[in-house]
Amino acid sequence: MPLLSLEGVSLAYGLHPLLDDARLIIERGERVSLLGRNGEGKSTLLKVILGEVIPDGGTVRLEDGAVMAVLPQMLPSDDQRTTYEVVADAFPETGLLLAEFHTLSQQADEASLKRLMQVQEKLEVLDGWRLDQKVNAILAQFGVDPDQVLATLSGGWQRRVLLAKALVAEPDLLLLDEPTNHLDVPAIAWLEETLRQYPGALLFVSHDRAFIRRLATRVVELDRGQLVSFAATYDRYLELKEKALEEEERQNAEFDRRLRQEEAWIRQGIKARRTRNMGRVRALKAMREERRQRRERGGNASFAIEDAARSGKLVVEAKNAVFAYGDQDPIIQDLNLTIMRGDKLGLIGENGTGKTTLVRLLLGDLEPREGQVRLGTNRSVAYFDQLRGELDPEQNALENLAEGREFIEINGQQKHVLGYLQDFLFSPERARSPVRVFSGGERARLMLAKLFSKPANILVLDEPTNDLDVETLELLESQLVAFNGTVIVISHDREFLDNVVTDTLFLDGSGRVRTYVGGYEDWRRQGGVFPSERPAPEKPRAEVSAKAEAPKAKPSGGGSRKLSYKLKLELEGLPERIAALEGEIESLQATVSDTAFYARPHDEVSKTLEALATREQELEQAMERWMELEEMAG
Known part of the structure; x- marks a missing residue:
């Protein structure tokens, strides 16, 4: 079952x-x-x-x-x-008692102790201590x-x-x-x-x-x-879906062609109508009903970014800039960064490392405590807020966007606001609905519509991918790539960053901002690691082994160093490991490519696909490790 x-x-x-x-x-x-x-x-x-x-x-x-x-x-x-x-x-009745016991156990007054004993008796009857252990165990496992x-x-x-x-x-x-x-x-x-x-x-x-x-x-x-x-x-789904849509389009076109032929036949002269085939007439009525019931696939979002006049060649330059709120420790320190017109920057870092603060500093909204942030000329900024704070939930989409305008000009062409909203997949009926009833995806599309309705040469997007469907996301990527101005993106969507940005700014939580060429995967290949991913230092078993095996930071000048015996063995074994993985992947891909593969039992299909995904990931990790050790060995 x-x-x-x-x-x-x-x-x-x-x-x-x-x-x-x-x-x-x-x-x-x-x-x-x-x-x-x-x-x-x-x-x-x-x-x-x-x-x-x-x-x-x-x-x-x-x-x-x-x-x-x-x-x-x-x-x-x-x-x-x-x-x-x-x-x-998560445990409705027992959970309330466990929560009460947890609170009462931290209190020492007589009434609390009396109630604690009553709760304890009930928990013993309900096997509550076993559940208490499960709650504490999973909190410990998740580090909470x-x-x-x-x-x-x-x-x-x-x-x-x-x-x-x-x-x-x-x-x-x-x-x-x-x-x-x-x-x-x-x-x-x-x-x-x-x-x-x-x-x-x-x-x-x-x-x-x-x-x-x-x-x-x-x-x-x-x-x-x-x-x-x-x-x-x-990835296989994307291929199958594209073929399915092509086949659906072909079948619909063929159906519509036959329907037009039958409509032409029924509209012939009186003589033809007297002798018409009633079975054919009934078939035509059925075809008309089938066509009426057909649900067309909704159109794709279609939008363009309104270009403002070009900004100056220099967008912003920071020299030894330091920023802190009040007397707190600096959030940004020793910032040296130059952004030129047309740069597309992605900001990554763990939550709380100061990404939004850095953006506000670069936009001139915040003044550095030390150093200098010099802004370029003719800057026109459009900002996408991840909290959708610029939308009034009580107004409808039309009111949020129009702001008193009836027409919107996009790159020299005027569009009525309702027509413009339809480009973002809002029907006239939906455009007049209050924003408070919108889904997360609809709010995101409305924010994009509002953002792109105003001329800008600098786009700042804070988590723009949240809630967007894949098709709209891909369109947004293509528009940002084609945009002539400057783009600054805060995102945790790894693929989005890879597809859009030319440079990555990494905030490690210490206030330092480091620049890397390329997107997220490029940052990874250049040795990028989040602080939480670094293993805690282990105590060496003996001073000699610690000196022999502890990895040393590679000198900034790029010089090589001698590999330890353990790392040499690892490096020597990697080519064989990579070859074996490539062989397994080739075999699994041949299995999956077989036209009869998806007719097999569901469990077998799922296990094969999961094995393929696992081997591909292992191969990628092995290749990265091989390149890392080769570089270390010089």
Whole structure:
């Protein structure tokens, strides 16, 4: 029996159903990526599965005795509970008692002690101590202080706590809605590894293509109310989807051609109508109804960036700049940086390292405490806020964008605001809806519409990829690449950075800003490491072995050093390891490329695809390690 099955599920809110006789089966151990355009109803589908939304028709079945949990998209705004209380809440009745016991155990008055004994007795009856151990164990595993108030944590740490809550009950099925939003790259990597080791099934919605590639064993797409399953990796899904769309377009064109022929026949003269074939007439009526019922695939977003007059060749120059808030330690120090017109910079760093502060310093919004920040001439800045703070939730999309204008001029051409919004996939009806009812993806598209409606030669984008569907994301990438002005991007989307930026600024948390040529993967290849990824120093077993094996920093001048015996052995063995991996990958790719592969049992397909993804990752790591040791050996 499947772990989860949806049969004939239907749900309608507007003109077209979000779910139209939708069907889905998820087996144990699968990791299913749920894809679809913004507004297709992915989050609603998760709510249907959770029972929070009742469908108009059809059935949703979870295997008897199976446990389901969810990692929600939205973070709590002001939850004053401790992290222990939040995670313990995964066990409804027992969790309340555990949270109360945890609080009372830190108090010493007589009333508290009396109540503590009562709670303790109830917990013993409910086997609460075993659950208490599970809560404390997972908090320790995730590195979370059980007494920390949730509201005081960053978004990344809040998401870590909520994941602990979801996993502590050992669910058979875990639902995740945009789990990487507000996480920095190390946190995303930690999440990927945690979920890869999770033995249960996953159904997740994500815009992060690298995250999907790393996790998904199958892709399910929500398209015009239908759930279409692709037993394939993400890259293979893209190939299959393109072929499916081409075939759909061919079939529709052929159908429309035959319909036009029949319409021409029915419109012939009176004599022809007297002798017409009534069966053919009935067939024409059926064709008309079929054409009327056809749901066309929604158009792609189509937008361009309004270029302002060119800025000066120099955009900003910082010399020995230092910035700190009040008497606090410097957030930015010894900043030496020159940005020229046309540069496209990506800022990366763990949360809290000062990326937004650096941007404000470069824009002239903040004054350095020491040193100098010189701004260029003729600067026109457009800013994309990751919190969507420039949108008034009570106004509709039209009011948020127009600001009293009826027409918007884009690169010399005027467009009516409603027509302009349609380029961002807002129908006239949706454009008149209040922003507070918009999905995260719709808000992101409206922010882009507002951003690009004003002339700019400097674009600053703070986490622009959150909630955008892949097609809109790819269009945004192409527009930024073609943009003649300067782009500064704060993003934790690794693939987006690789596709857009020419240089990467890395903030390591000490206040230093280092510049690297290229995107995220280029930064990695040049030795880029986040502070949290560096292993804690180990105590040497003996002074001699410590001197022999402890890695030394490579001199800045690029000189070589002698490898230790252990590293030499590792280097000598890597070519053989790489060759073996390449052979395995070639064999697995041949298997996957076989036209009969996807007709095999689902478990076999999933295991093969997962093995291929694992071997490819191992090969990449082995190649990077080989290059690193070769460089060290000189």
